[in-house]
Amino acid sequence: MSLLEVENLRVTFSTETGPVEAVRGVSFQLGRERLGIVGESGSGKTMTGRAVLRLIRPPGKIQTDRMIFDGQDLSKASERDMRALRGRRIAMVMQDPKYSLNPVMRVGDQLTEGLRQRDRLGAAEARKKALAALEAVQIRDPERVMDAYPHELSGGMGQRVMIAMMLIPEPDLLIADEPTSALDVTVQAEVLSILDGLVRERGMGLIFISHDLRLVARFCDRVLVMYKGRVVEELVARDLMAAQHPYTRGLLNCLPRIGGSRAPLPGLDRTGTWAND
């Protein structure tokens, strides 16, 4: 049985000029594997990820025929049930730790918050678990990081803290929304390998949202290519570079290559029938 099954997911925002559909009928299945979602900005990949957690802020609305997570229909779950799922079983790592960590709370307090509030652990025990989680993301001086504020950490450190925080409850599904886009290239590789290791080791399902096609091809098992709120192509990640769909081909064509031609990179050709509607 698959871990997550989404059928005909729609996310609509009502605006003054009428409803805007950010996601228009996306369906996919996910086992304990790594699923990549790629697409240009505004293609609806982030909204798809957040809709799974039912964290779309009003005026956004989520509609779906079915959204089954481990036998439970998320579209019919109460807010209370969703909170229990969010805390323990589905987690999300966001793009930039500069914004996704609370700036006026110590890292340690943010790490132990779930353990203290949800699992009712004592301060000492929660701290021990948090320290272990920091070590698991290869932070060498966890004691000091615990007492630091987010602005005192580098981007790479911040993102490790974020990953540690999200993995503490050992979730079954992790949604990583551009987890390395805000980081330096050298740090990106480190953070990715940490993420990769933990996901493999713990056998989680992973939804990896990115606009970096090469990264996704290397890192994921399967890939959804999204355009204008729809899935235009679904492929095995190995075959991404050999994709057939004109949109995916277009995206691949705009990637620069070292040693490649110095001619200007081509823009996306949106003249095909796929590009309309």
Added chain:
Amino acid sequence: MTTTQNTPARSLAFLRQIAGGLTTLAITLLGLLLVTFFIGRVVPIDPVLSIVGERATAAQYEAARVALGLDQPLWKQFGIYVLDAVQGDLGTSIRTGAPIIGEIARYFPATLELATLGTIIGVIVGVPAGVLAATRPGSLADQVVRLVGLMGYSMPVFWLGLIGLLVFYGHLDWVGGPGRLDPVYEMMLEFSMTQYTGAILIDTALNGAWEVFANALSHIVLPAGILGYVSMAYISRMTRSFMMNELGQEYITTARVKGMPEWRVIWVHAMKNVMVPLITVIALSYAYLLEGSVLTETIFAWPGLGSYITDALFTADMPAVLGGTIVVGVVFVTLNMASDILYRLVDPRART
């Protein structure tokens, strides 16, 4: 690898900032004294004449002028003025002949008590109202908070005070009338109690005189409520906008992803960030009540700083007016400084 600072360096930086703040404070106050000194020289009121009277001889006039130090060069006069002020001597009132600092020490606690209670009411009502409005934008609750706040902005305080007195004192008799106490209790307070602070609510409580306390409470509740309403209007508005801004931030999503209940997301995660700008807003509104309650004090016959300065103005008692002005200035600057320090305590980013 980490850029975490160790704690001693952090607190040292904090102390240095406080020292810097104190220096700024001193310079600001010196500037304030310069302004009041200058005003004292340019107003068309002859300080010598107002002391000796119109029928004094030239010799008496000259003697008084020397006694006041007005024969000295201007910079020397200013030096003496500053030295006196630093030692708490703000001159002598022309009206009463008593030291101004002593008079202000008697009047100021009444203002302090009123403004403090008003600010407490404003915060206790205004912050939750603002949060409520921010978490349900466009809802009925939001509309009500907006309307009530708008009324607080737009209705003049003196009008609210008069109507309040008419309704709650005149017709309903729910509250005490003008003044801080009924005359009977004023005598009791004056002659049979130790006055620790000058704030009647505190003094009577410390003396265990609960009957007087109740009377004082019935007198202060209406003016404090009106000042509280005005400050609530401002505080709720600002809280709403700060809170809406924070609720749109990414760390709020993080807290929700962690499965935190909504009350915790709002009152812990967002509130800690809202506190940072809100402290300044509360301090400013407190300062505004402390210095700007002249109208309220007049309507309620409240013997506070506002009444003192107004009375002094009507009798052209220039030293008293300027003394009061200095006290208001000191209060304002001190509150600003205090909000700066508090601001750094809640926002770790401002500390380094």
